[in-house]
Amino acid sequence: MTEKSGADILVEALCDLGVEVVFGYPGGAVLPIYDALFRSKRIRHILVRHEQAATHAAEGYARSTGKPGVVLVTSGPGATNAVTGITDALLDSIPMVVITGQVPTALIGSDAFQEADTVGITRHCSKHNYLVKDPARLGAVIHEAFHIATSGRPGPVVVDIPKDVQVATAGYAKPGPIQHKTYRPQIKADRAAIEQVVDMLAAAERPVLYTGGGVINSGPAASQLLQELAKITGAPVTSTLMGLGAYPASGPQWLGMLGMHGTYEANMAMNQADLVVAIGSRFDDRVTGRLDAFSPNSRKVHIDIDRSSINKTVRIDLPIVADAGHAMQDMIHVWKARQHPKPDIAEWLRRIEGWRARKCLDFPETGPNENNGEIMPQRAVRALYDATHRRQPIITTEVGQHQMWAAQHFGFDLPNKWLTSGGLGTMGYGLPAAIGAQLGNPNALVIDIAGEASIQMNIQELATATQYRLPVKVFILNNEYMGMVRQWQELTYESRYAESYSDSLPDFVKLAEAYGWKGIRIERPDQLEAGIAEMLAHDGPVMVDCMVAKLANCFPMIPSGAAHTDMILQANEVSGTMDDEAKALV
Amino acid sequence: MHIREEKAERHTLAVIVDNEPGILARIAGLFTARGYNIESLTVSEITADKAVSRITIVTSASPATLEQIVAQLDRLVPVHRVHDLTAEGDHVERELALVKVRGTGDHRIEALRLAEVYRARVVDATTSSFVFEVTGGTSKIDKFLELMAEVGLIEVARTGIVAIARGKDAA
Numbered sequence: 066m067t068e069k070s071g072a073d074i075l076v077e078a079l080c081d082l083g084v085e086v087v088f089g090y091p092g093g094a095v096l097p098i099y100d101a102l103f104r105s106k107r108i109r110h111i112l113v114r115h116e117q118a119a120t121h122a123a124e125g126y127a128r129s130t131g132k133p134g135v136v137l138v139t140s141g142p143g144a145t146n147a148v149t150g151i152t153d154a155l156l157d158s159i160p161m162v163v164i165t166g167q168v169p170t171a172l173i174g175s176d177a178f179q180e181a182d183t184v185g186i187t188r189h190c191s192k193h194n195y196l197v198k199d200p201a202r203l204g205a206v207i208h209e210a211f212h213i214a215t216s217g218r219p220g221p222v223v224v225d226i227p228k229d230v231q232v233a234t235a236g237y238a239k240p241g242p243i244q245h246k247t248y249r250p251q252i253k254a255d256r257a258a259i260e261q262v263v264d265m266l267a268a269a270e271r272p273v274l275y276t277g278g279g280v281i282n283s284g285p286a287a288s289q290l291l292q293e294l295a296k297i298t299g300a301p302v303t304s305t306l307m308g309l310g311a312y313p314a315s316g317p318q319w320l321g322m323l324g325m326h327g328t329y330e331a332n333m334a335m336n337q338a339d340l341v342v343a344i345g346s347r348f349d350d351r352v353t354g355r356l357d358a359f360s361p362n363s364r365k366v367h368i369d370i371d372r373s374s375i376n377k378t379v380r381i382d383l384p385i386v387a388d389a390g391h392a393m394q395d396m397i398h399v400w401k402a403r404q405h406p407k408p409d410i411a412e413w414l415r416r417i418e419g420w421r422a423r424k425c426l427d428f429p430e431t432g433p434n435e436n437n438g439e440i441m442p443q444r445a446v447r448a449l450y451d452a453t454h455r456r457q458p459i460i461t462t463e464v465g466q467h468q469m470w471a472a473q474h475f476g477f478d479l480p481n482k483w484l485t486s487g488g489l490g491t492m493g494y495g496l497p498a499a500i501g502a503q504l505g506n507p508n509a510l511v512i513d514i515a516g517e518a519s520i521q522m523n524i525q526e527l528a529t530a531t532q533y534r535l536p537v538k539v540f541i542l543n544n545e546y547m548g549m550v551r552q553w554q555e556l557t558y559e560s561r562y563a564e565s566y567s568d569s570l571p572d573f574v575k576l577a578e579a580y581g582w583k584g585i586r587i588e589r590p591d592q593l594e595a596g597i598a599e600m601l602a603h604d605g606p607v608m609v610d611c612m613v614a615k616l617a618n619c620f621p622m623i624p625s626g627a628a629h630t631d632m633i634l635q636a637n638e639v640s641g642t643m644d645d646e647a648k649a650l651v
Numbered sequence: 652m653h654i655r656e657e658k659a660e661r662h663t664l665a666v667i668v669d670n671e672p673g674i675l676a677r678i679a680g681l682f683t684a685r686g687y688n689i690e691s692l693t694v695s696e697i698t699a700d701k702a703v704s705r706i707t708i709v710t711s712a713s714p715a716t717l718e719q720i721v722a723q724l725d726r727l728v729p730v731h732r733v734h735d736l737t738a739e740g741d742h743v744e745r746e747l748a749l750v751k752v753r754g755t756g757d758h759r760i761e762a763l764r765l766a767e768v769y770r771a772r773v774v775d776a777t778t779s780s781f782v783f784e785v786t787g788g789t790s791k792i793d794k795f796l797e798l799m800a801e802v803g804l805i806e807v808a809r810t811g812i813v814a815i816a817r818g819k820d821a822a
Binding site: 184185188189192193196213245246247248371372373375376377380 | 672673677681722725726729730
């Protein structure tokens with residue numbers, strides 16, 4: 066076997082794994098890899114402007130295509146800048162492989178220039194990580210890293226490669242299918258458990274399917290299976306933030322998102338259900354609210370590929386460790402084989418219609434303390450939806466009020482169209498994620514629904530979109546506040562707005578233009594439709610600065626420490642104070 | 652407002668892992684990151700090719716947290732399997748201590764007599780000191796150390812618990 070340098074082995078292994086795009090930023094400790102990429106010309110490298118953005122772009126690429134995202138950064142600050150995105154991918158189960166350069170093996174531990182203990186730092190924010198000290202092992206490690214990142218519960222895997230290992234030579238041969246010694250995720254469910262959950266669904270009077278990002282991760286077929294399962298069982302469907310789009314928002318059994326900013330009907334249905342079937346969701350604190358009051362009278366089935374998700378916060382009556390898609394397929398198969406009729410749950414559906422009639426997502430057309438003539442942020446999201454949904458756009462978001470309004474008011478009918486930072490709640494996610502999504506879906510309409518505070522956290526990526534001629538759209542709901550922080554201060558600290566005002570904002574239109582983007586400002590309701598149309602008509606990247614009501618709050622809301630039944634639906638239900646127990650919760 | 656704590660039970664876990672660099676940091680870090688207790692942790696290679704290590708962890712946690720600890724350990728990539736020896740049935744626990752005692756005259760004689768009762772072996776001696784090697788369960792060693800404190804205990808080194816299931820089968 067002819068020997069190759071570690072850098073060439075890496076590039077060849079990436080090619081063998083079908084990698085088309087790498088998001089990265091060069092530096093001293095990865096120069097041999099960059100040279101190998103340059104010579105090979107087989108992989109497209111996207112130069113970001115900050116390593117954090119490389120990780121979010123890789124997440125956006127992964128979430129929108131189903132393929133793993135790949136990141137390449139240098140040692141030290143390159144790696145530490147990537148840590149936020151690695152953690153984000155861990156919390157949201159996004160398949161990602163991060164290649165980091167490292168100082169030469171002889172210098173490791175000497176506090177060398179741009180040295181950081183990358184495997185130490187990323188040990189607990191990655192699914193797995195490696196420090197490769199032998200070029201002969203490099204090819205196998207890269208293949209194993211992709212296997213681990215993409216199988217089971219997906220997640221980020223970090224491969225740290227010292228510079229001398231990139232230069233030293235060894236043989237490389239493409240390995241066959243990986244049979245890992247210790248890592249064997251359970252894909253197929255236990256047959257008896259599947260029969261049991263089918264029995265429970267057939268007998269339930271008040272069932273709810275509570276789905277999450279695991280359905281999306283299982284692939285588009287799982288979303289089809291979810292629709293079929295819902296159809297044959299008649300059970301209404303709610304979803305977490307991460308699972309939006311798996312069951313269509315226009316579907317007849319859709320309850321809307323549940324949890325802190327979920328719908329009244331979804332949360333009341335969870336509260337009153339006699340059977341909750343959780344599929345690829347993890348009973349996150351944003352979903353459950355106060356644990357001792359969470360769905361108190363239901364039996365709970367939890368289907369999850371990660372055994373540690375089961376019984377973590379909520380006691381489960383029937384645990385099923387399996388891939389969401391496989392488990393649903395088995396359930397449908399058993400249901401049909403037994404020729405179960407569709408259960409009669411008309412009374413339950415009537416009660417749900419009663420809750421739905423509260424129209425919890427309705428909002429006033431003017432802001433709380435303001436004159437007419439201001440745009441309500443919810444109205445802006447709906448206008449965006451009306452103008453674009455036929456094109457099945459990919460929507461990314463930053464984090465905060467705008468994110469929740471987008472989740473509430475932008476209906477998703479397909480999976481892989483909704484990219485948001487759910488678990489970690491990373492401001493600055495949306496723009497680089499949109500760039501990654503656009504690269505993976507060149508013909509799609511990709512819009513980052515942003516806030517004026519969050520967008521500034523990775524604003525430098527405007528240049529990346531310009532460089533690669535990516536026609537992404539950024540739609541800023543500009544209320545001149547870190548809106549969700551301000552909202553919590555209004556609810557909890559009697560409106561003492563400590564440091565939540567977005568002072569000294571840039572002129573976003575001029576800023577966009579400075580980066581070679583088109584900039585549009587929308588200030589009044591009568592400009593909304595035309596502004597959005599202008600944004601869509603432009604074939605390059607566009608940033609829209611949409612001025613919205615400054616003090617609008619995101620409702621419905623379950624305050625921290627409250628039960629699903631204690632939702633705040635309207636502004637006049639806000640007391641402005643909370644006890645210490647509630648204040649201590651996130 | 653006060654921070655609440657759950658009632659804890661003491662359990663001994665055996666964790667069989669691939670002997671790769673960083674595995675101990677991975678496991679110890681999991682305990683600190685998730686707020687679990689480690690009362691004792693021992694680790695050693697157990698196969699001739701040095702590819703596999705056995706880590707014995709003594710932890711105290713509520714039953715729900717214990718279930719989580721096992722599940723969280725089990726999902727680490729290099730972990731072969733995790734056994735909650737306490738939950739799985741009868742098992743034997745042993746610990747070894749090296750105990751240095753200094754003294755002359757009656758104290759010295761008393762230390763030797765007590766060592767005999769506790770089946771501690773003398774592994775080093777000078778005219779004014781002994782090093783005893785004692786093995787047993789944690790409570791036996793605790794008791795031995797308590798007695799040695801009265802006759803001139805200077806220093807102690809303990810291995811922490813190692814444990815194995817009773818009976819003919821591997822855990």
